[in-house]
Amino acid sequence: MIWNAKCETMPRQELEQLQLERLKALVARVYEKIPFYRQALQERGITPDSIQSLADLSKLPFTSKQDFRDNYPLGLLAVPMEQICRVHASSGTTGKPVVAPYTANDLRMWTEVMARTLTSAGVTKNDVMQNAYGYGLFTGGLGFHYGGERVGATVIPTSTGNTKRQLMLIQDLGTSVITCTPSYSLILAEAAREIGLDLKLTKIRLGVFGAEPWSEQMRKDIEAALPIQAMDIYGLTEIVGPGVSVECPHKCGLHIFEDHFLPEIVNPQTGEPLPYGETGELVFTTLTKEAQPVIRFRTRDITSLNPEPCKCGRTMIRMKKVTGRTDDMLKIRGVNVFPSQIESILLQVEGVEPHYLIIVDRERHLDDLEIWVEVSEAVFSDEMRKMEALQGKVKEEVESTLGIGVRIKLVEPKSIARTEGKAKRVVDRREL
């Protein structure tokens, strides 16, 4: 099923014309309204008239996550505050959160791309959609919620957690679609087994999963553990939230809603655009967003683009499932974690030296975070009580900053391999 056939199956030539018109208008708008962009464009000697073809996109400056931080909270607004209808924000584990403001039109557009997303994944008006993405500042909850309502499905806003109640509602309300992180779907499967609930006897048939990276193997495992089709979606707070791209039933890449989000692949080192098919860093320009339009945002996600028409009929370009990052960011249970954050937390605990190792594993599909900390003379005590207090303190500090559980293991000095130059700080044993 296709939600908006006119847009999603538009001939590419026509689509590119639309993109060019929107890009021109966008550059004119940010030049006029956002000082940050005006300055960046002027530094490159670019005026709105410089954009004559889609290839001119590469003349425009990049926007990085740091730019969002530097302009926190609302320094990148293109409209007055009274036109902002809603504000979401990222988890902000690396410092200030990324603030995502929306105008009324932005919310309509977001709901439209979420309706397309859910329809592509297989949701219809006859479905009962249980939305177990977090409601609140996180874009996942409300993004899926309004998309589901737009499609005409019955939406159950359970939000995250309370697994037993989730299972009860799946049975009692005849839930046919579950929307959550892929790892949570496996928690549901396991909890169902524990209480002796056979999900095959319920109506559940489809899962729409995102917010964390997952592999084809994990899809097989999910589809074996639950009687569902598992579909992948992609999105990010800086661009709109969920609704940037989605798989169709052919599961051969994620269709990007290119009439709103213009994708590029660039060489992560040089920033040079790469041709279709080549693997590099995914970059997005928002073509229609009003409140906080973004030019060439560096997602740091690694993928490639395929413009070939799809068997589903959509002409929208496909991106491969994201398989990696250009930075050292780890995604653990849906939370962005940078090793540098863990380092700064450790250094705040008196006497702890920055000799540590982060071990991420996936136990029965649940991410498990363990941090090894070397015991130096400064923190060593002959009293077990003090050593356990140290362990507890590090654990508490890490957990309160990251918001996820962690195991702290104290190890002998030099247990962690020293290497020339950059030390190896992360062992990621998850098979993605």
Place this chain on the structure above:
Amino acid sequence: MKIRQVSVFVENQPGRLVAMLDALKGKQVNIRALCIAEGSDFGIVRMILSDNAKGVEALKDAGFTATETTVLQKDIPDTPGGLLEAVARPLAEAGVNLEYFYAFVNPTPGKASIVLKVSDPERAEQLIKE
């Protein structure tokens, strides 16, 4: 009297105690008394050595975290109730807390030796009856 004890951080896995003892043997350092406090991932080995400086150096060379701490060493009567009356009761009555202690062989007949770490070493020294 106050003596110096060497404490070592040792991971709780096969072979680590061997590595520690190898280091001491290599420098001909003798262990007079020893006790291990165990946690789930690691243990703290506390020892009275024949030569602390040599022992600590050997342990550090072998990559261990080792420190010296001051503890009390007392000779107490080797009789029923000896530990109770000489140490435990007087410390308890005075409100001095015992962090840990361990006992070892004393060559003097009728005497036992203990090593203690307490919250107030000065008071404990006065309170414990030799």
